[in-house]
């Protein structure tokens with residue numbers, strides 16, 4: 001169907017719909033949260049969309065639409081931020097933060113195409129992904145879902161995700177699914193890193209830092225966008241017409257439909273105290289520009305009654321219905337190809353092709369943070385390697401939040417039904433092949449005694465209990481059976497090297513799990529010290545959803561690797577780096593603070609007069625954005641760029657640099673381009689990231705890299721909320737860890 005036919009068909013359907021049918025059409029409810037009886041009632045009412053359902057349950061529902069008056073198919077939505085991870089049989093990729101360490105948009109796109117195939121085969125059509133919140137306050141629980149702290153990197157990777165899910169340009173026939181970038185807008189900037197609290201920023205900063213990644217996904221053609229939970233300067237995003245209409249549609253040109261986050265409409269009343277009742281909340285959400293209402297059953301009666309009383313214009317509901325119907329038609333949900341009539345075979349779930357790509361991708365996501373005296377790669381002539389720590393053999397920590405362990409309802413008794421390689425599995429595999437004695441020292445610090453001191457029987461996902469638990473996490477008096485460490489030391493006896501796998505898990509990161517303390521839990525820190533005191537060669541491997549404050553480990557470990565929820569191949573990727581089968585090529589998309597009191601430590605801050613120092617902390621973060629070691633050594637030389645650039649020119653600025661691999665190991669350098677506006681009428685960041693390329697160099701090889709910088713990227717937003725390109729001196733930085741610098745004049 002062409003666009004005209006789609007519009008005509010959508011209008012024709014709309015003209016046949018009653019008001020209650022229209023209101024039901026713009027609603028989305030959760031399968032797991034409504035009773036069987038209510039499911040039938042909602043089907044009868046003609047609900048437009050359901051979330052968190054899959055496979056034969058989805059199929060059954062879709063089949064039931066054939067019995068409704070207008071036979072309008074449902075859209076099924078699912079959280080799919082690291083592959084189709086709510087299905088235990090599917091491919092689980094690294095989390096967003098993990099994917100971002102690869103600085104590889106092409107791989108991100110491929111991973112999302114795979115995710116799209118897998119959700120499609122489960123009869124689904126919409127993925128609530130990518131996540132475009134910036135991970136600048138690392139106390140926030142959801143940092144794992146982001147692409148880190150930088151707007152440029154986030155926008156580039158998110159656009160790649162949209163192409164992967166939907167297709168490049170047109171919706172891919174058969175396996176294209178609706179991408180739903182979220183959480184619009186500036187979620188993650190909440191006061192104190194507390195999830196969904198007020199975001200105290202100005203509209204200028206919104207435009208400068210938080211809207212640009214959304215502009216990129218809109219330009220990539222995303223069909224939907226999800227509103228965030230919080231307030232910006234006191235206005236709930238759900239109620240913010242400037243955000244949802246002026247900025248989103250008029251300025252950024254979005255044409256798809258806006259979906260609220262979970263019960264955002266209800267929250268206007270019961271959490272944000274913005275609406276006195278549901279009728280007001282329903283009217284507010286629609287008038288502000290939300291099209292699909294997620295998980296607010298009360299919206300149905302309220303919206304109908306507001307239209308009937310003349311307080312809400314039915315034409316606004318019509319617009320929303322049309323936007324949703326148009327997407328259903330574009331995806332051919334009414335046709336035969338799609339999952340409405342799909343034969344669910346589940347033959348592509350975690351199939352060989354998907355696993356292979358995932359493994360290759362995951363190997364690009366292990367960051368080497370330290371390698372003192374070339375401790376790594378490990379020799380294959382080792383006699384014995386010991387693997388210790390809570391995340392050594394812990395798949396749920398590798399998977400993290402938004403997987404079948406945590407959603408739709410938390411259940412840690414579930415088991416992965418496909419390949420899953422823990423760090424221990426990976427190390428053991430290589431050790432066995434090489435006749436190295438490998439031992440796993442089970443982490444036997446009793447989890448629940450350590451964590452749930454006040455409520456030992458609490459469910460691990462019981463949020464209230466976790467709050468109390470965290471006090472115990474850092475309490476030196478927490479009962480740690482010294483036998484745990486005695487046993488560990490006995491296991492490590494005679495080991496040439498000990499790999500201590502530390503970190504967090506889905507009870508310590510994820511939605512509603514913000515942290516006020518980013519230190520390692522006491523028992524883990526103690527374990528590292530005990531190993532060091534015993535004189536072991538210590539390799540630390542972090543498996544977390546976010547940066548932690550690991551100053552002691554940085555100073556004392558012989559080597560340190562880090563992965564952010566690396567998924568099913570975390571173990572083979574880490575082991576590959578340890579033994580040198582993989583030359584690490586990941587870089588940090590997020591900075592690590594020295595101490596939680598230093599947060600935020602994102603690199604692109606606006607300069608301050610005293611240089612960002614605390615009297616009791618070093619100025620620099622522990623590790624900064626873009627950092628990561630390799631077994632190769634790269635040298636940059638011969639930076640070439642024009643001395644003058646005309647501000648009216650339509651051409652991009654062409655920057656060339658030579659990169660040499662000065663080592664005898666082939667490797668990948670992640671070439672990074674930054675600029676600084678040296679003087680501007682609004683203070684701008686000390687450095688802004690504007691380009692990246694992974695480049696493979698054989699040992700001793702030199703290549704010339706060309707990077708193009710669009711002149712428009714040099715603009716900033718002024719106080720009239722307009723982009724301004726100010727003439728003057730700009731500085732270019734290019735490199736990978738070490739940077740060459742050169743100025744040019746914008747004239």
Ligand code: BGC
Pocket residue numbers: 051079128182261262511
């Ligand atoms: C989260 C969203 C998610 C939605 C549906 C919300 O709590 O904020 O990211 O897509 O639930 O599961």
